[in-house]
Amino acid sequence: MTAENVRIGVIGGSGVYRLFPDGVGEQRAIETPFGVTVTVTVGEIGGRRVAFLPRHGADHSVPPHRLDGRPVAWALATLGVRAIISTAAVGSLTPDIPVGSLVLADQLVDRTYGRPQTFFDADLVRHLPFSDPFCPELHAVALGAVDGLVPTASVVVIQGPRFSTRAESRINRSAGIDLVNMTLLPEVALAAELGMGTATLCVVTDVDSGEQAEDAVTAEAVFSRLAAAEPHILEAIGAIARAIPVDYAGRPLIDADAVASVLGWPIVTGATA
Numbered sequence: 001m002t003a004e005n006v007r008i009g010v011i012g013g014s015g016v017y018r019l020f021p022d023g024v025g026e027q028r029a030i031e032t033p034f035g036v037t038v039t040v041t042v043g044e045i046g047g048r049r050v051a052f053l054p055r056h057g058a059d060h061s062v063p064p065h066r067l068d069g070r071p072v073a074w075a076l077a078t079l080g081v082r083a084i085i086s087t088a089a090v091g092s093l094t095p096d097i098p099v100g101s102l103v104l105a106d107q108l109v110d111r112t113y114g115r116p117q118t119f120f121d122a123d124l125v126r127h128l129p130f131s132d133p134f135c136p137e138l139h140a141v142a143l144g145a146v147d148g149l150v151p152t153a154s155v156v157v158i159q160g161p162r163f164s165t166r167a168e169s170r171i172n173r174s175a176g177i178d179l180v181n182m183t184l185l186p187e188v189a190l191a192a193e194l195g196m197g198t199a200t201l202c203v204v205t206d207v208d209s210g211e212q213a214e215d216a217v218t219a220e221a222v223f224s225r226l227a228a229a230e231p232h233i234l235e236a237i238g239a240i241a242r243a244i245p246v247d248y249a250g251r252p253l254i255d256a257d258a259v260a261s262v263l264g265w266p267i268v269t270g271a272t273a
C-alpha cells in the first residue's frame with residue numbers, strides 16, 4: 001500500500017464530530033489488519049490536506065473503554081499522516097486550570113486496562129520510549145499558533161465510562177495531576193509507535209468530582225460545555241494545522257523496519273468503524 005500525501009490527521013474527541021462543512025471533503029474507507037474499516041474524511045485546511053475522524057464515531061456510539069486505537073493509528077499512518085492534532089474533553093483537578101480553558105497536554109498517567117496497548121505484542125518486540133508522550137515540536141507549533149492556551153498539563157486517563165468517585169478524584173488531585181480524561185491512552189502511544197507525533201487540545205469541561213456537593217460531573221454538563229466551545233476548538237485546530245511545517249516528520253521512536261513491517265500487515269475484512 002502506498003502512502004498518500006495527507007500529512008496531518010485530526011482525531012475529534014467528544015463534541016467534535018465534523019471538521020469540514022457538510023458536503024466538503026472526500027470520504028475514504030480504509031480497510032485494516034484488525035478486521036475493522038476506518039472511515040476518514042480528507043479535506044483541506046489552509047492548503048494542507050487533512051484526514052479527519054471522530055474518535056467515538058460520528059454518532060458517538062463507541063464508549064471510551066471500547067475504543068481500539070490500533071486500526072485508527074494504522075489507517076492514518078497508511079494515508080501518510082505524520083502529525084496528529086487531537087481534541088479531548090477533560091475534567092480539571094486544579095483551581096489553576098478553570099473550566100473553559102484550552103490546554104495542551106504534555107504528560108500522561110495510565111489508569112486504563114484491557115485496551116490494546118501496542119502493535120508489538122507478538123513476534124516483533126519493541127519498547128516505545130515514552131518519557132515525552134506528546135511530540136515536543138508539535139507542542140511548540142501549537143503553542144505558537146493559538147493564543148491563550150494553557151501551555152502544559154498532566155492528564156490521568158481513567159478507564160471509564162463512569163466518572164471518578166470523590167475519593168478517586170481526591171487521590172488524583174493529591175498526586176499533583178492536573179486533568180482527567182478517558183481516551184488519550186493508549187491512542188497517543190499507538191500513534192507514536194508508528195512514528196506519528198500528537199498534540200492534544202484539552203477542553204476543560206468540568207471540575208471532576210470535588211469536595212463540594214455541586215462538584216459532581218455529568219455527561220450532560222460535559223456535552224453542553226463542548227457545544228459552547230466547538231467554534232473555538234475548530235478555530236484552534238485550523239490554526240495548528242496551518243502552522244505545522246510542511247516537512248514535519250514526527251519522531252522515529254521505533255525503528256523504521258519494525259514500523260514498515262506493521263504497515264505491511266495483511267488486510268482483514270470485517271466490521272466497519
Ligand SMILES: CSC[C@H]1O[C@H](OP(=O)(O)O)[C@H](O)[C@@H]1O
Nearest residue numbers: 013014064088089181182183222
Ligand atoms: C462525554 S463525557 C466523557 C467522555 O468525554 C471525553 O471524551 P474524549 O476524550 O473523546 O473527548 C472522555 O474521555 C470521555 O470519553
Ligand SMILES: Nc1ncnc2[nH]cnc12
Nearest residue numbers: 089090091180181182208
Ligand atoms: N471529569 C472527567 N473525567 C473523565 N473524563 C472526562 N471528560 C470530561 N470530563 C471528564
